[in-house]
Amino acid sequence: MSDMSAMDGQNIKILVIVPAFNEEKSISKVIRSLYESGHNVDMVVVDDGSYDNTSKVAEKNGVKVLKLPYNLGIGGAVQTGYLYAKENNYDIAIQLDGDGQHDPAYIGDLIAPLLSGRADMVIGSRYVKKTGYTSKLSRRIGMLFFSGLITLLTGNPIKDTTSGFRAVNRNILEYFADNYPSDYPEVDVLVRLHKKKFKVMEIPVEMKERQGGTSSITPLRSVYYMIKVSIVLLINSIRSGALS
């Protein structure tokens, strides 16, 4: 907690962006665990056109909610959060999934490299230390594949390329507000940021099983997803000039 009070002195504004699509069962748990983690941060829930009570539940917990009128998909939803962060002059933005997989207790670890200037983006990785989190074989193969591809394209050996638990500084936050891919954003931005010469690093975090809802991943979809993302990544890596 000592480094937290130091941050207060520096007046650093931190925003936690929580994209949520039909997460009424888990959202209040996520909000409460953020409060309990004791970090001096603001929180905004981006309700990506949920048809359950995600917004109401979040509002009842006293959290700012941005309610999209229809489902934009994860990229569009997260970017709404970055736009909000940019307009409200936040110095650091943190993405945290609304399904309860990410533990807000790690926020301090996540932002430390940003504060010391060692990195522009920090990814919370579930594969560095193995605890509590188990995943299917097909998913693991996909993760290894993307990790290899990203290492090849960026020279940065990132293990957990699809982790949605990440923190960025003001420079990237502004960049994301204007340029954020709407499809497959997690992996895609790694190549974009590399081309923009931003520093990306990974730190170990523990991830929990999702608290509610179901994962949309099936083996066939994973293969389809892998092919689509690979094509997007390869195109991005030969793209020149302004990325949009």
Next chain:
Amino acid sequence: MIINIYLLSIAFSVIFLLIVVELVRKNKLSEKYSLLWILFGFAILILSISPVFIEKISALIDIKYAPSVLFVFGLLFLIVYSLQITIVLSKQSKRIIRLTQEITLIKGKIEEDRLRNSKNKVISKEEQADNEAV
């Protein structure tokens, strides 16, 4: 006189051109996108009026069966045009996403201001019910 394919295609191109012009006139098709279709209509019209033209082209590019020229160029036109359409579509979907985000932010701001104002007043239960209904 027998109805043959040439007469049919002349009739088709004339009707096609009329429909395109009518769509533009009724503002159902923008001028920008009508140009290509009008050119397309005239191309078919010219080809239907003088079949010699097709035969010359087919001889020139070494196609044995003259009508294949029509298929090749027709297909190419459709492919290029659908690419053009997806370009327009991508641009529009990008703009729609940005609009949606901006509106959401503005709505959030309005809601924030409303909450700030209502903090100073004592809200009656009826008003609260109204707000929830909205």
